[in-house]
Amino acid sequence: MRVKIKFFSAHRDAVGNTGMEIELGENTDISGMLDVLMGRYPELKKLADYTVLSLNHKYANGTEVLNDGDEVAVFPPVEGG
Amino acid sequence: MLTGRDMKRYSRQIAIPDFGAEGQEKLKKSKVVIAGAGGLGSAAGTYLATAGIGHIVIIDDDTVELSNLNRQTLHRDNDIYKCKAASAKEELSMINPDIEVKGIREKITEENAVKLLRGADAVVDCLDNFHTRYILNDGSITSGIPLFHGACREMGGQASVIIPGRTACLKCIFPNPPPTKRIPILGAVAGTIGTIQATEVVKFIAGMKTTLAGKLLLYDARFLAYELIELERNAQCPSCGGIE
Numbered sequence: 001m002r003v004k005i006k007f008f009s010a011h012r013d014a015v016g017n018t019g020m021e022i023e024l025g026e027n028t029d030i031s032g033m034l035d036v037l038m039g040r041y042p043e044l045k046k047l048a049d050y051t052v053l054s055l056n057h058k059y060a061n062g063t064e065v066l067n068d069g070d071e072v073a074v075f076p077p078v079e080g081g
Numbered sequence: 082m083l084t085g086r087d088m089k090r091y092s093r094q095i096a097i098p099d100f101g102a103e104g105q106e107k108l109k110k111s112k113v114v115i116a117g118a119g120g121l122g123s124a125a126g127t128y129l130a131t132a133g134i135g136h137i138v139i140i141d142d143d144t145v146e147l148s149n150l151n152r153q154t155l156h157r158d159n160d161i162y163k164c165k166a167a168s169a170k171e172e173l174s175m176i177n178p179d180i181e182v183k184g185i186r187e188k189i190t191e192e193n194a195v196k197l198l199r200g201a202d203a204v205v206d207c208l209d210n211f212h213t214r215y216i217l218n219d220g221s222i223t224s225g226i227p228l229f230h231g232a233c234r235e236m237g238g239q240a241s242v243i244i245p246g247r248t249a250c251l252k253c254i255f256p257n258p259p260p261t262k263r264i265p266i267l268g269a270v271a272g273t274i275g276t277i278q279a280t281e282v283v284k285f286i287a288g289m290k291t292t293l294a295g296k297l298l299l300y301d302a303r304f305l306a307y308e309l310i311e312l313e314r315n316a317q318c319p320s321c322g323g324i325e
Contacts, residue, residue, distance in 0.1 A: 008308065009234055009299075009301075010234075012301070018306060052254070054308070057310055058310065059249070073308050077255035077259055078238060079211050079232050080264035081207050081231070081271070
């Protein structure tokens with residue numbers, strides 16, 4: 001299955017891209033997808049403690065199983081003011 | 082009660098069909114606390130003052146530095162070394178002399194948060210660190226006062242409206258803070274996020290639909306990308322879990 005991923009802020013900087021589509025095995029959950037991304041982009045590991053995810057524009061807790069065509073956003077909290 | 086001067090001053094927004102004189106009167110009677118007189122607080126404060134929020138309290142314990150002036154539009158060169166709360170109060174009172182503005186030079190702590198928020202209809206999170214943001218979040222939950230969150234970094238930012246007991250709180254959304262460091266920020270980006278916060282406050286107080294309640298807006302100015310995410314409360318949240 002193919003999943004579309006968008007990156008914001010420090011996560012965008014870590015992958016050097018605003019978005020991409022990746023191929024994943026059936027029944028991969030959103031945490032599994034993040035593991036795949038961390039393997040490809042080791043800089044993402046540094047952000048792991050405060051990485052936040054959404055799936056199809058809804059907040060994700062990490063256990064959601066992905067389906068073909070899903071849209072994921074990966075982002076950190078930002079704190080400046 | 083709106084005066085003839087009010088009707089004239091605010092005529093262009095009173096003309097908005099679902100806002101009207103009734104919405105304006107609600108703004109006039111309202112009290113809004115702005116936590117932070119920096120980049121976000123400058124934009125939010127400016128538009129809340131121009132909109133006619135009757136009572137504005139702006140809190141900051143810091144002083145103005147030259148490096149603030151790329152984004153903190155309530156302060157000028159001759160305000161350097163001045164207390165930000167006093168400088169912001171002065172500027173907001175000049176922007177709209179028909180409203181009451183109070184500047185408080187105090188650090189927001191677990192001990193004083195609830196007291197500082199007392200009597201407010203809305204609190205605007207214009208802070209620059211998550212430690213104090215979590216304290217403000219808890220204060221807003223304890224007081225039952227809606228929190229209008231905003232934050233920015235480099236050329237992007239985020240905003241959300243938190244209705245205590247009804248929508249996800251800041252700790253539900255971001256259980257872990259990012260590491261604290263000096264963050265680059267483009268002034269116009271802080272202005273965009275602060276303006277979104279002010280707009281949501283005005284909509285909420287005037288009785289219009291608060292579209293960001295229970296949602297998180299992500300904004301990337303570099304690529305003009307947006308994401309609007311529907312949030313869910315975390316039943317196990319250490320700040321708001323179990324609160325109705």
